[in-house]
Amino acid sequence: MIKYFRSSVFLLSTIPFIFITYKIFLNKLGPEPIKEITHHTGEWTLLFLIFTLAMSPLKQITNMNIWISVRRMLGLFAFFYASLHMLTYVGLDYRFDMNEISKDILTKRFIFVGFAAWLLLVPLALTSSKKMMSVLKQYWKKLHRLIYLIALLGVTHFIWLVKRDVTEPLIYLLIIILLLGFRIKFQKTS
Numbered sequence: 001m002i003k004y005f006r007s008s009v010f011l012l013s014t015i016p017f018i019f020i021t022y023k024i025f026l027n028k029l030g031p032e033p034i035k036e037i038t039h040h041t042g043e044w045t046l047l048f049l050i051f052t053l054a055m056s057p058l059k060q061i062t063n064m065n066i067w068i069s070v071r072r073m074l075g076l077f078a079f080f081y082a083s084l085h086m087l088t089y090v091g092l093d094y095r096f097d098m099n100e101i102s103k104d105i106l107t108k109r110f111i112f113v114g115f116a117a118w119l120l121l122v123p124l125a126l127t128s129s130k131k132m133m134s135v136l137k138q139y140w141k142k143l144h145r146l147i148y149l150i151a152l153l154g155v156t157h158f159i160w161l162v163k164r165d166v167t168e169p170l171i172y173l174l175i176i177i178l179l180l181g182f183r184i185k186f187q188k189t190s
Helices: 001-027 033-062 065-092 098-108 109-126 130-137 138-144 146-160 167-189
Strands: none
Touching: 001 033, 001 065, 033 065, 033 146, 033 167, 065 109, 098 109, 109 138, 109 146, 130 138, 138 146, 146 167
């Protein structure tokens, strides 16, 4: 059953990528294609961070380990969509102009926190294998707790990006805080 569940989660996780690729190839991105790709990949990054964070609470609520079996995969998809988001900004929007990108990172706070979140995701992706778990031992868990900070930085990036209606990023923030609160509550009771 776990094998089919994992395969299904993998296939479902590729749908946002397939959808944006479809829109790119059929020229259905609207009048601001780069903005559309950036928003799409950024939103899915946040969603996959939330999905990843939700696996432990789901395990506790349902008393089923099946959720934990896909947590690493969901985290890697978060990194995948975050990397697409970053590549859209660096490659499509700024055409790899490192001077302009550096200026943006240093002068625009939403770019700074977004870049910081992506940088913090890199070691998590690099150490996500079972082999790295055994190499890092107790430090692995400590390192991977960065996911909470990354999620908060990601949602801060979204809040600071939005100029008018912050309803959507605040909903993401509320969900992340609830998941973090669940984690804190669970640790106190165990």
